[in-house]
Amino acid sequence: MSHVVFQHIPDPAVTLAYVAEMGRVLRPGGWAAFQVSTDPAVHRVPGAAARLRWRLVALMRRGPREQEHPAWLGSAVSLSELARVADGAGLALERVLAAGSQFTTLLARRR
Secondary structure, eight states, X not given: OBOSSGGGOSOHHHHHHHHHHHXXXXXXTOEEEEEEOOOGGGGSOOOHHHHHHHHHHHHTTSSOSOTTSHHHHXXXXXXXXXXXXXXXXXXXXXXXXXXXXXXXXXXXXXX
């Protein structure tokens, strides 16, 4: 089970590799529940005004620094690409909740 982890990985290929690894390590009939972001808008670098506000807040030590850094912003994965990787890894996606959101949750079972 993984919740609010994969959305923070800056490269979607790394997230997809983890999904493939789930298929490799699960025994037949085993399941994995995990959450990914499928909303690319959440991971875009914001406009100049928001970046300036973030920097001012960080300078005042009232918030995190480097919020525009890829490691902070994370990445979204394509649901169709995720389904392709899961299928190739022997996983059947049994449930997909909140598709198109930052909190897309999936239940996959090893065939």
